[in-house]
Amino acid sequence: MPTWNTLGSRRLLLGVLSVATVFAAYVWVTNLPDNNPALLPPIRDIVTSFFTNLTDGNLITALGASLFRIGMGFLIGTTLALVLGCLIGWYQTMEYIFDPLIEAVRPIPPLAYIPIIIIWFGIGEFSRVLIITIACFMVCVVNVIAGMKNVPQVYVDAASTMGATRFQVFRTVAVPAATPFIITGYRIALAAAWTTLVASELLAAQNGLGFLLQEGRRYFLTDQVMMIIIIIGACAFIMDRIFRKIQARLMQWSEARE
Amino acid sequence: MPEIIVDHLTHTFGKGTPDALTVLDDINLTFESGSFNAIVGTSGCGKSTLLKMMAGLFDPSDGRMTLDGDVIRGTDRRRGMVFQQDAVFPWMTVAKNISYGPRLRGAGRAEQREIEAKWTEMVGLKGFEDRWPRELSGGMRKRVDIGRVYANDPDVLLMDEPFGALDAQTKERMQSDLLAAWAQSRKTVVFVTHDLEEAIFLADRIVVMSARPGRIRHIEQVSLPRPRTDEMRLTDEFIQVKRRLWEMLDH
Ligand SMILES: Nc1ncnc2c1ncn2[C@@H]1O[C@H](COP(=O)(O)OP(=O)(O)OP(=O)(O)O)[C@@H](O)[C@H]1O
Ligand SMILES: [Mg+2]
Numbered sequence: 001m002p003t004w005n006t007l008g009s010r011r012l013l014l015g016v017l018s019v020a021t022v023f024a025a026y027v028w029v030t031n032l033p034d035n036n037p038a039l040l041p042p043i044r045d046i047v048t049s050f051f052t053n054l055t056d057g058n059l060i061t062a063l064g065a066s067l068f069r070i071g072m073g074f075l076i077g078t079t080l081a082l083v084l085g086c087l088i089g090w091y092q093t094m095e096y097i098f099d100p101l102i103e104a105v106r107p108i109p110p111l112a113y114i115p116i117i118i119i120w121f122g123i124g125e126f127s128r129v130l131i132i133t134i135a136c137f138m139v140c141v142v143n144v145i146a147g148m149k150n151v152p153q154v155y156v157d158a159a160s161t162m163g164a165t166r167f168q169v170f171r172t173v174a175v176p177a178a179t180p181f182i183i184t185g186y187r188i189a190l191a192a193a194w195t196t197l198v199a200s201e202l203l204a205a206q207n208g209l210g211f212l213l214q215e216g217r218r219y220f221l222t223d224q225v226m227m228i229i230i231i232i233g234a235c236a237f238i239m240d241r242i243f244r245k246i247q248a249r250l251m252q253w254s255e256a257r258e
Numbered sequence: 259m260p261e262i263i264v265d266h267l268t269h270t271f272g273k274g275t276p277d278a279l280t281v282l283d284d285i286n287l288t289f290e291s292g293s294f295n296a297i298v299g300t301s302g303c304g305k306s307t308l309l310k311m312m313a314g315l316f317d318p319s320d321g322r323m324t325l326d327g328d329v330i331r332g333t334d335r336r337r338g339m340v341f342q343q344d345a346v347f348p349w350m351t352v353a354k355n356i357s358y359g360p361r362l363r364g365a366g367r368a369e370q371r372e373i374e375a376k377w378t379e380m381v382g383l384k385g386f387e388d389r390w391p392r393e394l395s396g397g398m399r400k401r402v403d404i405g406r407v408y409a410n411d412p413d414v415l416l417m418d419e420p421f422g423a424l425d426a427q428t429k430e431r432m433q434s435d436l437l438a439a440w441a442q443s444r445k446t447v448v449f450v451t452h453d454l455e456e457a458i459f460l461a462d463r464i465v466v467m468s469a470r471p472g473r474i475r476h477i478e479q480v481s482l483p484r485p486r487t488d489e490m491r492l493t494d495e496f497i498q499v500k501r502r503l504w505e506m507l508d509h
Binding site: 254255 | 310313314315333334335337338339341343344347348349350358359362363390392406410416
């Protein structure tokens with residue numbers, strides 16, 4: 001009795017049920033006599049496509065290429081965002097200099113840069129990483145700045161009255177107090193990285209998950225398209241989970257941790 | 259030893275704007291070195307504002323304050339402050355909070371440990387060294403706050419209603435503990451409260467303020483002997499002082 005009502009088990013049960021229902025519905029629909037497998041490929045075909053692409057190395061190559069792009073773009077973008085965001089959020093002069101620029105650029109969706117980047121740098125690896133970097137930077141920097149701006153004044157005052165210099169307050173108070181915002185920024189950046197990755201590979205790439213998607217569309221390999229979609233979903237999910245673990249570790253001190 | 263002089267101090271928030279608000283008007287005070295002073299007054303009379311200016315968190319619009327003859331400008335570890343709000347850093351354990359000040363000045367690991375042990379013990383938090391502040395009660399967090407300021411060893415201790423949110427019993431215990439710690443170090447203390455009994459129990463001298471704008475209405479010398487004991491709260495002298503002060507406050 002009590003176990004049913006504990007949040008954990010009820011959540012798990014309902015979660016499994018909901019996924020299983022959708023899965024069962026898909027299986028049922030694809031087994032109807034008049035189902036068109038070119039539109040809704042049966043599970044069997046999707047699994048087969050997975051193994052063919054796995055054994056001939058296509059999938060691994062694509063996954064490697066995509067993860068590399070995401071990794072680079074995410075790392076460079078968020079690192080820049082962290083450094084610049086801290087400076088802008090903490091030092092007023094920096095804010096006065098950079099804030100108008102960021103505010104001007106912020107509403108532009110990162111994908112809108114693709115044409116100009118292609119004109120300037122061609123359709124090579126550099127351009128793809130650059131687009132992801134921009135996307136990660138933009139969503140992350142806004143959060144880092146917000147975090148710095150929301151540092152409670154009383155902590156700053158407490159540190160100052162204990163003799164902390166402005167830089168020491170920054171290092172020992174502002175940065176830790178802003179970590180919840182910063183981590184959120186990183187997580188949103190990760191999601192943005194996946195979005196822009198696929199978009200940039202759809203447009204111009206000879207490999208990568210987006211390329212396999214594009215190839216699947218061109219040759220009507222719907223099972224391959226479905227398979228890649230699932231792979232992307234799984235990768236993004238796993239990465240987000242890893243992030244939550246890191247978050248839980250860094251945020252041990254916070255009441256609001258998950 | 260540190261003596262604080264507040265000299266013709268006036269403060270107006272938003273000076274020169276339509277909604278300028280004069281919070282403190284011509285305050286003159288001397289806090290003798292090693293003395294325990296209380297400031298009482300109704301809510302909004304400018305007690306926190308005065309204390310923050312003494313800490314150096316912002317400058318008065320007029321007049322000045324000196325510590326041992328040096329004009330107070332900006333914050334300094336010599337003037338420690340316990341804030342009205344909870345100021346314990348939630349991202350540091352109890353021990354790390356306590357040794358924060360010494361760590362700022364590059365205290366080594368061993369020295370930090372020694373300070374942590376000494377002050378967690380002094381504020382009655384032995385055994386809670388490795389806890390996060392979120393795991394403590396409000397009263398325990400206030401103890402961390404006080405221990406942290408003490409561990410930083412300032413000359414002057416500015417305390418802004420540190421026990422304001424505590425229940426009567428905890429409050430009385432913490433008042434006694436505070437006096438015990440003060441007796442050892444004899445720092446100059448300025449203690450803001452709106453609890454008259456607390457002021458009388460703790461202080462040598464009580465500054466009564468009136469509100470809007472904040473002015474000094476009266477200064478009361480408390481002649482109760484030290485060390486102070488809880489029984490004194492019920493003596494005639496104590497109650498007489500309390501009545502006199504009560505009549506003086508804005509009601
Ligand atoms: N930063 C500020 N800007 C404008 N007005 C302020 C500011 N800080 C305080 N005030 C005003 O100054 C007055 C005095 O505030 P203060 O916090 O010093 O009162 P207090 O005596 O500490 O009251 P309490 O006992 O409630 O803590 C209040 O009317 C308040 O609204
Ligand atoms: Mg106050």
